[in-house]
Amino acid sequence: MPKAAALTAALLLTVGAVPALAQDAPALPEVAASELEYQGEISFWNTMRDFEFAEVQKLIDAWTTAHPGISVKHTAQSFDTARADYQNAAPAGTAPDILRADIGWTIGFADDGYLLDLTDKVSDWDDYIGVPLATATWKGSTYGLPHVTDALGLQCNKALLAEAGLDAAPATWQELVDAGSTIADLEAQKYGFYMRGDSYWAQPFTWAWGGKLYEVAEDGSVTVTINSPESIEGWNFLKDNILGTVAPAAPWDYTNDYGNMTTGFKAGTIMCVMNGPWQVADHLTGEAFADPSNLIIAPIPEGTAGNTGSPVGGHNYVVYALVGDDPAKEAAVLDLLSYINGTDAQAYLAQTLGLLPTRNSAYANEAVAADPVISAWGAVMQKATNRAGHPKSSDMYAPYSQYYQAFLNGEMTAEEALAAIETEWNTLFGN
Amino acid sequence: MRSRSWVAWVFMAPTLIAMALIVFLPLVQAFVWTLTDIDRSNMGTRFKEASWTFTGLDNYVTALQDPDFQHAFVWTIVWTLVNVFFHFTLGLLLAVILNQKLRGRTGFRLMLLVPWAIPIYISAIGWSFIFNGEFGLLNNFTALFGIGRIAWYSEFPWYYVAPIIVNVWAGVPFMMVALLGGLQGIPQDQYEAARVDGASRWQSFWNITIPGLRSVSTMVILLGIIWTFNLFAVIFFTTRGGPAGKTNILVTFAYQVFNEGELALAATFGVIIFSILIVFSLFYRRLAPERA
Numbered sequence: 198m199p200k201a202a203a204l205t206a207a208l209l210l211t212v213g214a215v216p217a218l219a220q221d222a223p224a225l226p227e228v229a230a231s232e233l234e235y236q237g238e239i240s241f242w243n244t245m246r247d248f249e250f251a252e253v254q255k256l257i258d259a260w261t262t263a264h265p266g267i268s269v270k271h272t273a274q275s276f277d278t279a280r281a282d283y284q285n286a287a288p289a290g291t292a293p294d295i296l297r298a299d300i301g302w303t304i305g306f307a308d309d310g311y312l313l314d315l316t317d318k319v320s321d322w323d324d325y326i327g328v329p330l331a332t333a334t335w336k337g338s339t340y341g342l343p344h345v346t347d348a349l350g351l352q353c354n355k356a357l358l359a360e361a362g363l364d365a366a367p368a369t370w371q372e373l374v375d376a377g378s379t380i381a382d383l384e385a386q387k388y389g390f391y392m393r394g395d396s397y398w399a400q401p402f403t404w405a406w407g408g409k410l411y412e413v414a415e416d417g418s419v420t421v422t423i424n425s426p427e428s429i430e431g432w433n434f435l436k437d438n439i440l441g442t443v444a445p446a447a448p449w450d451y452t453n454d455y456g457n458m459t460t461g462f463k464a465g466t467i468m469c470v471m472n473g474p475w476q477v478a479d480h481l482t483g484e485a486f487a488d489p490s491n492l493i494i495a496p497i498p499e500g501t502a503g504n505t506g507s508p509v510g511g512h513n514y515v516v517y518a519l520v521g522d523d524p525a526k527e528a529a530v531l532d533l534l535s536y537i538n539g540t541d542a543q544a545y546l547a548q549t550l551g552l553l554p555t556r557n558s559a560y561a562n563e564a565v566a567a568d569p570v571i572s573a574w575g576a577v578m579q580k581a582t583n584r585a586g587h588p589k590s591s592d593m594y595a596p597y598s599q600y601y602q603a604f605l606n607g608e609m610t611a612e613e614a615l616a617a618i619e620t621e622w623n624t625l626f627g628n
Numbered sequence: 629m630r631s632r633s634w635v636a637w638v639f640m641a642p643t644l645i646a647m648a649l650i651v652f653l654p655l656v657q658a659f660v661w662t663l664t665d666i667d668r669s670n671m672g673t674r675f676k677e678a679s680w681t682f683t684g685l686d687n688y689v690t691a692l693q694d695p696d697f698q699h700a701f702v703w704t705i706v707w708t709l710v711n712v713f714f715h716f717t718l719g720l721l722l723a724v725i726l727n728q729k730l731r732g733r734t735g736f737r738l739m740l741l742v743p744w745a746i747p748i749y750i751s752a753i754g755w756s757f758i759f760n761g762e763f764g765l766l767n768n769f770t771a772l773f774g775i776g777r778i779a780w781y782s783e784f785p786w787y788y789v790a791p792i793i794v795n796v797w798a799g800v801p802f803m804m805v806a807l808l809g810g811l812q813g814i815p816q817d818q819y820e821a822a823r824v825d826g827a828s829r830w831q832s833f834w835n836i837t838i839p840g841l842r843s844v845s846t847m848v849i850l851l852g853i854i855w856t857f858n859l860f861a862v863i864f865f866t867t868r869g870g871p872a873g874k875t876n877i878l879v880t881f882a883y884q885v886f887n888e889g890e891l892a893l894a895a896t897f898g899v900i901i902f903s904i905l906i907v908f909s910l911f912y913r914r915l916a917p918e919r920a
Contacts, residue, residue, distance in 0.1 A: 281887065310675025384776075386762070394782065394871065395755035448782035450761025451871050457762035518675060539722070588669065592888050602872040606782070 204338065223548045223564065225255060226541030228263040235529035236311055238264040240293040242283070244276040244512070248478070252549050256537045267529055281627035287311040293515045294530050297344060300332035300511045301584075301591035302358045307333075307340040308588035313516040314338045318531055324540070328583045329555040333513045335586065336417065339511030342538050343555035345546075347473045348507040348581035353493040354485055357468040366469070366495030370405065370434065373498055377443030377468055389443030391458040392435070394451030394605060398507060399432075401497045404506025404582050406431035408515055411593075413585040417437065419626040423588065424619040432604060432611040433587070440605075443468075447605035471497065473510065474574050477551055494573035496580040501525070506582035511555070519580055545569055549561065589625050596621035651830070662687050668889035687896040696873055696881065697897075704857060704877040707792070712852040714796045716845070720804025724837070726731075726804070727811045737808075744801035752865035755782075755794045781867045789876050791866045795859065803848055810844030811837065817866040850912055854905055 208422020241257070243250055250273050257269050272293075274282065282301050286292040287306070306312050316338045322330065325343050333341035337400060353366045361380045367373035368438060392398065408427030412420045440446050450457060459476060461467040463483020472480075477492070486492050499505045514534050520527050536542060544555035544562035553574050554560060565571055584590060597618055604614035665683045672678025688693050722740060726733050735800060745752065758765045761779035770778055780790045814837065822832040860879045863869060869876035876884065878901050885896035 275899070282669060284889075288675070290674065309673065445762075448779045448871060450759075450764075450779045451764070451782045452866070452868050453756065453760050457760065460763065595884065595888060599872045602782075602870060606784075606871060608872070 213556055225259050226536075226539065226545055228260050228536055230263070231531060231532055233525070233529045234247070234266065235523075235525040235528070239268055239295065239526070239530055239533060240270045240272070240440070241273055241295040242274045242276050242279065242293040243297050244299070245277045245297065247273070249550050249552070252482055252546060253537065256542055256545070257528060257533075259330075260533055260536050264529075264532075266624065267531065283311070286310075287517070290519065292519075294517050294520050294526070295534065296515050296516045296517070297512050297598050298341065299591075300329070300509075300513055300586075301341075302371045303341045303513050304335045304586045305335050305588040305591060306515060307335045307338075311518055311525070312340040313344070313518050313521045314518065315340060315531075318527070319535075324558050326555055326557060328509055328581070329511050329513075331583060332509070332511065333515075333588055334397075335588075342534055344514050344538055346509060346511035346555050346578065347475060347553055347574075348509050348577055349471045349473050349493055349497060350400070350507065350577035351469055351495045351497050352462070352472055352477070352480065353453060353463070353469040353495065355491045355493050356485075357465070358493065361468060366493050369440070370498045370500055373469060373565030374438050380468065381443045383441075383445060385577050386461070387466050388445065389463065390439060391454075391461060391467050391470050392440065392444050392449075392456065393454045393471075394447075394449070394598070395454070396594050396601045396604050399597070399601050400508045400582075400584075401471065401506055402431035402435050402500070403428040405497065405500055405504050406434070406502045411585060411587075411626070413587050417587070419438040419585075419587060419622075419628065421619050421622045421623070421626065424615040428615050429611045432615070434500065436605070436611075447508045447604075447607070449601060450617045471507075474553055475549055477570065491600065496577045505580050507577065507580065509578075509581045509583050587626065593622055593623060596625070658895040659899055661892050662899050664892055666892045668891065671891065682894075687892050688900070691893065691896045691900060697878075698877070699883045700876045700878050701875070703788075703875065706788075707877055708856045710852055711795050711799065711856045712849060714792075715799045715803045715852055715856075716849060718796065718800045720807050720841075722800065722804045723807035723811055724833075727808060737805075740804060741801050743798050744805075746798075747864050748798055748859075748861045751798050752794055752862050755790075755797075756866060759790050771843065782871045784874075787867050787871060791862050791875060794866055795862045798862070799852070799856070802883055803852065806848045807841060807843055810841045814840035814843075850909065853908070853912075858901070858906060 202261035226317075229309035243253060245253060250271075254271055257271050261267060262267055270293075279296070283292055283296055283298070283302075283306065283384065287309070288311075292311065308586055318408075319342065322339065326346065329346040330339070330603060333339050333343060351366055358364070358366065358376070358408070359381060363376050365373070367376060373390060381389040390567075391434050400410065401423075403423060406427040408431065409422045409426045411422055415422070436447070437473075458467065458470050458472070459479065462470045462472075463480055463485060465483070465485030476590050477494075478484055480492060497505050497507045516527075516530055516534070520530055540556055540558040540562070543552075543559040544565050546552045546564045547559065547562075548568065551570055553571065554565065559565060560571075560575070600614040600617045600621075603609040603617075604611055609617070650791065662686060663682055664680050665686070666680040669676075670679040672680070726737055726740075730736070746754075759780035759783065761777065761783075764780070766780065767777045769775070778786055780786045818836050818840070819832055822836060827835070857877075858879050859877070860883065863875055863877055863880050864883075867875045869880045873881070873884075878897060882894050882897035882901070885897060
């Protein structure tokens with residue numbers, strides 16, 4: 198290939214990798230003037246990926262420019278190791294002042310005493326959407342500022358939907374199976390749907406049939422409810438109707454299924470997948486979505502009448518408890534957070550990165566309200582289910598995945614696998 | 629003599645102190661932890677009071693009775709034996725071939741060192757592209773032979789076979805190099821004497837080469853067994869211990885338990901693994917004595 202052509206191709210690939218959402222770059226929000234006593238450094242661990250990190254860095258730079266004398270040490274942490282790193286650093290006194298914590302970690306950290314109680318230090322709690330706010334609340338106090346929220350949604354390829362005879366995303370799982378089987382060719386790796394062996398993706402198959410995973414009472418005690426006829430029905434529907442007809446039969450490659458699902462979807466060989474807003478920017482770089490309007494985002498299909506659900510995820514900004522010992526530093530940290538998590542900043546991140554805001558006022562912003570992708574995700578969030586908050590709620594997925602995979606591989610029936618999960622969870626939650 | 633022995637202690641003191649702090653103290657602490665129910669939420673930090681209690685040998689009972697532990701134990705033994713067997717036999721084969729005067733044998737020796745030189749987790753990730761169940765290289769070949777796509781990391785029995793292939797590929801060079809060195813230490817006149825006596829090549833191999841390699845083999849097999857028993861990287865970066873925890877070896881299982889915050893149980897696993905290897909090493913020295 199001639200050098201010039203190769204260079205052009207490389208350049209186009211690089212350009213194509215930039216999220217297509219960042220079309221006209223919006224302006225950075227203004228920093229509110231404020232007098233801060235504190236002089237020194239604020240440390241901030243951010244678990245975002247590179248292109249997201251860069252945008253938050255811009256916001257931080259705007260704030261530090263307006264507040265000379267304070268520097269922010271903004272470091273990128275790998276999401277996979279951040280929780281363990283924080284758990285090691287916090288007791289040792291070396292945890293960062295601010296952490297972008299997954300909602301699954303927040304209550305655990307709060308229960309261990311690592312986080313500053315923000316209930317009385319922040320005044321605009323009403324502006325936050327209820328479900329994300331609940332993920333930062335434990336035993337009546339709030340320990341984090343919700344930053345982004347997300348949920349798994351059904352993302353579909355419009356052209357393949359049309360080929361299957363649908364003009365919109367399927368509303369029920371049965372509809373997805375019926376339509377998908379008309380175009381699926383498992384030998385040729387053309388699928389109507391792609392499933393994962395990860396239990397996070399299995400959750401909708403309990404909720405869409407009217408089941409629940411577990412319930413947390415006011416006093417923190419947990420009732421495990423996953424082992425129910427609804428879950429059994431949902432799991433059996435997955436195994437009997439979806440797998441092997443419109444999606445690959447189990448077992449598929451569980452270790453690499455996320456990557457394979459994304460690759461296939463981007464290449465235009467999978468009609469629908471379940472995935473969250475975090476992957477949309479990457480999907481749009483695929484050849485099937487060169488025209489962004491080919492990507493349809495819809496709520497997870499219903500199982501039985503009116504029932505659906507999708508796991509709400511997201512991240513909160515949490516403050517290290519030791520920051521509370523220094524009132525000047527605390528004021529500076531809260532001021533920084535009120536800027537980078539303020540209405541305008543959330544609207545800014547929504548426009549540049551497609552992240553869903555957690556503030557009601559951010560959704561009222563003109564540009565955000567006009568964005569069709571954000572509106573589509575808004576519809577997904579309406580039907581999303583809150584995972585009940587508990588310090589051990591992140592740890593429930595390991596046994597859940599283990600027995601779910603045993604069920605997929607045919608080693609256990611749905612009844613046996615769900616009973617085993619129930620036993621493990623009862624031990625985990627201390628029942 | 630006696631008046632000089634205190635000097636020796638003075639010189640050893642810094643090392644002993646460092647080892648005590650870095651190795652022995654944590655070892656003793658981990659052992660103490662195995663007798664308690666300590667986990668992340670009751671271990672006691674500056675923020676929260678400790679609330680763990682002594683529970684005696686409960687952790688050992690729990691661990692040894694856990695079916696996942698038993699499965700991991702059996703699989704670890706199988707994993708170790710199969711890997712070391714192939715490492716040794718293939719290493720010996722390659723060493724014997726490369727010990728002969730071949731053209732370009734230095735080039736072959738260097739090339740064969742590459743799998744060992746590459747950091748193991750990178751090899752494991754690279755092999756994942758070959759073993760990928762949907763788009764992997766190997767599945768392109770199975771299609772040619774009329775077998776459908778195989779989910780190498782999730783289908784029985786391939787999820788046992790795939791990490792073994794990766795580890796054998798990565799570990800043979802070490803054995804090859806060690807045995808090559810051993811081969812070069814065998815006196816050539818023994819072979820000449822054997823040829824004069826009319827011994828066949830197989831006989832001279834069996835009666836001269838193998839005994840001549842005994843001390844090197846003993847050492848290298850012991851190292852191989854201990855390393856493979858504790859080899860975290862290959863299992864973790866290929867099958868991640870899945871599916872459903874079936875390919876967990878003891879160390880990856882201990883890591884999983886540790887990550888769930890169960891510090892006491894994870895420490896118990898560590899002590900059990902440590903004990904197994906110590907006992908094994910002691911017996912091994914008896915079973916495979918050095919050449920008289």
